[in-house]
Amino acid sequence: GLVFVLLPRGTFRMGAQSQDPDEPNYSPAARSNEGPVHQVSVSPFFLSKYEVTQAQWMRFTGSNPSYFQPGPSGRVSSLLHPVELVSWLTCREVSARVGPELPSEAQWEYAARAGTTTDWWTGDEREPLRGAANLADQAARRSGADWDSIKDWPDVDDGWGVHCPVDRFPANPFGLHNTA
Numbered sequence: 176g177l178v179f180v181l182l183p184r185g186t187f188r189m190g191a192q193s194q195d196p197d198e199p200n201y202s203p204a205a206r207s208n209e210g211p212v213h214q215v216s217v218s219p220f221f222l223s224k225y226e227v228t229q230a231q232w233m234r235f236t237g238s239n240p241s242y243f244q245p246g247p248s249g250r251v252s253s254l255l256h257p258v259e260l261v262s263w264l265t266c267r268e269v270s271a272r273v274g275p276e277l278p279s280e281a282q283w284e285y286a287a288r289a290g291t292t293t294d295w296w297t298g299d300e301r302e303p304l305r306g307a308a309n310l311a312d313q314a315a316r317r318s319g320a321d322w323d324s325i326k327d328w329p330d331v332d333d334g335w336g337v338h339c340p341v342d343r344f345p346a347n348p349f350g351l352h353n354t355a
Contacts, residue, residue, distance in 0.1 A: 177231065177275065179221040180350045182286055189215040189284050191294075202294050215281045222278055222286050225341035225352050230254035232261070235273050243337045250318055255340040257353070287354040289347040295355045296347040305331055308355035309339045 190212040191205035192198060200212045233239050233254070240260045243251045261269075263277070270277050278286065289296040297303035304310060311320065312328040318336025335343070346352050 177227070178224040179275070180224050181219060181221055182217075182282075182349055184217065184219050185285060185290070186214060186216040187285050187288060187290075188212050188292065189281055199292065202299075204294075215285070217282055217285050220278070220282055221275065222282070222351065223275070224346070224350060226257035228255050228341055229258045232258035232269075235269050250336050251338075253340060255342070256338050257341055259338065286349060286351055287347070289349040289351065289354070291348070297355065301327070304355055306333075307344055309333055309335050309344065309353070 188199045191200045191202045191209040192212050193201065193203055193205040195201060198212070227235075229239050229241050229244065232241075239254075239258070241251075241256070241258050242260050243256065245251050245253055245256075267277055287296065291298075293299045295304060295308075297307045310328050310331055310333055311322045311324040312331040312333055313325070314332050314334050314336050315322065316325045320336065333339070342352055344353060347354050
């Protein structure tokens with residue numbers, strides 16, 4: 176089943192900008208469609224502690240649309256990996272049947288930031304992501320991925336060529352996993 180966390184009411188600065196390092200939510204990698212940075216208040220809401228797994232999706236819908244499924248490829252070890260290849264519209268239809276609503280964009284960013292004002296809940300620097308998130312690293316390269324960002328992590332190997340089981344990395348300060 177899904178495990179929900181009640182997130183507290185809060186106000187935060189939503190969005191990112193790459194123009195002024197002295198202004199809030201500065202990130203050199205921010206794209207123009209991530210701004211303008213603006214203050215948003217959210218009411219308390221529930222959000223799943225983990226991504227929806229392939230096993231859960233199969234119970235909800237009777238099928239597994241994921242490209243990376245357990246099997247002979249060895250890329251995915253179990254149905255505890257997140258479901259993928261599902262559209263927002265499909266997720267909305269399934270959520271209407273099983274109960275929870277999808278989070279709004281503001282709710283998702285609030286949840287992912289977990290009360291921080293930094294690029295990631297681990298901080299502004301990339302290094303603390305090591306051990307806190309599944310990265311495009313050498314495990315991804317070995318599994319056949321050719322993403323440009325793999326070169327950014329030449330000495331990191333988290334062991335997961337694609338996604339990992341939903342509880343593999345530590346939770347953010349709100350108790351949510353895999354939000355980085």
